[in-house]
Amino acid sequence: MKKYLFSFAVLAMGMSLLTACSNDDDNTPSKHLVDVSNGMFLVGSGNKSAGIDGNVSYIDYAKGVSTANAFKAVNGKSVGKTANFITSYGSKLYIVVDGEATIWVCNKQTLKIEKQLSTIELLGEKDGLSPRCAVGYDGKLYFACYGKSLDGDNGIVAAIDTVNFAKQQTYTVGSYPNGVALCGGYLFVTNSDYGMCVKPSLSKIDLKSGVVTEIKNDVITNPMEILTVDNAVYFLDYGTYDASWNQTGAGVRKVTLDGQVTKVVDGTAMCTDGKKIYTVNAPYGAGTITYPIYNIATGETTTWEPKGIFSPALIAADPVTGNVFVVSYQENPDKPGKAGYALPSYTNQYNAQGDFVKKYENTATGPISVVFNTGVKYE
Secondary structure, X not given: OOXXXXXXXXXXXXXXXXXXXXXXXXXXXXXXXXXXXXXXXXXXXXXXXXXXXXXXXXXXXXXXXXXXXXXXXXXXXXXXXXXXXXXXEOOEEEEEEHHXXXXXXXXXXXXXXXXXXXXXXXXXXXOOOOEEEEEEEOOEEEEEEOHHHHHOOOOEEEEEEOOOOXXXXXXXXXXXXXXXXXXXXXXXXXXXXXXXXXXXXXXXXXXXXXXEEEEOOOOOOOEEEEEXXXXXXXXXXXXXXXXXXXXXXXXXXXXXXXXXXXXXXXXXXXXXXXXXXXXEEOOOOOOOOEOEXXXXXXXXXXXXXXXOOOEEEEEEEOOOOOOEEEEEEOEOOOOOOOEOXXXXXXXXXXXXXXXXXXXXXXXXXXXXXXXXXXXXXXX
């Protein structure tokens, strides 16, 4: 199979630029580091019933195109069944594949595989089951697994170093951990309890002492995604479902470092650009979709109406450009008015003012996780 290498790189300047000789008579403007963003990696979980594996696509800003199945094109193999999460740390991408108990370590510039990590080999037959999410910090990758939660026990978070990928610390957390975020020297974990609403919680891990504290609150019912802004974390709670699967109570909750939990804004999907939290509020069974925006500084909530979205699956905000991306399912041609979950999604780009910019066709199938290709360069 012919393999393609993609130019995802942020150009790195030599160290000589940092130590260049100065000249008082030289009027050449000095160079300085600036943040840049070149594109977006998008993971799809695939579609189990249709026999579609997980997949990774890439949106290239400069070329204005989306490359579907980029991981497979580069590496000549599937990412695996039920890919679940993607994150970047340093020069590497980490792709978490639940159904294969695998974390792929890829070169961020080329998407080439550098290492395949088996979470079962790292943690054992029980603890290493169903890896769900990961985050890099201080030379380590922290990742969460359902593990023994599948047998009614607790899940696990583990740390590995990002050079030799050897196991470091492990922590016992709550039931069915699904998201991780760093804030103020702590690792916060959302324990979803698989939506059973019996023992949902957050785990707060002190990375210095190793002490794990459990946070429970009446508004913690089904915590899933989690992110950090300044000195607080925000998690998306899916709320509850009735016997007909009608969903109520879904939204974003704020958690302070001292463990206080408060409701912030309604939503069933969320993202942030560091200043605002964008959500999609499409509760199952409600039949209506809104797009609230929560201003973190003022606490005010407004709404917008992105054009051209059939059935939103994900929302993501580029932290450098401020552009917002809404990933949508296509309409199922065999079932008009219904989403085609086994079809490739499409992604619409909007600027910070909410104006439509561009549509990218043929993005991930079963879209589930996004990370932006950000870095720095000299100007």
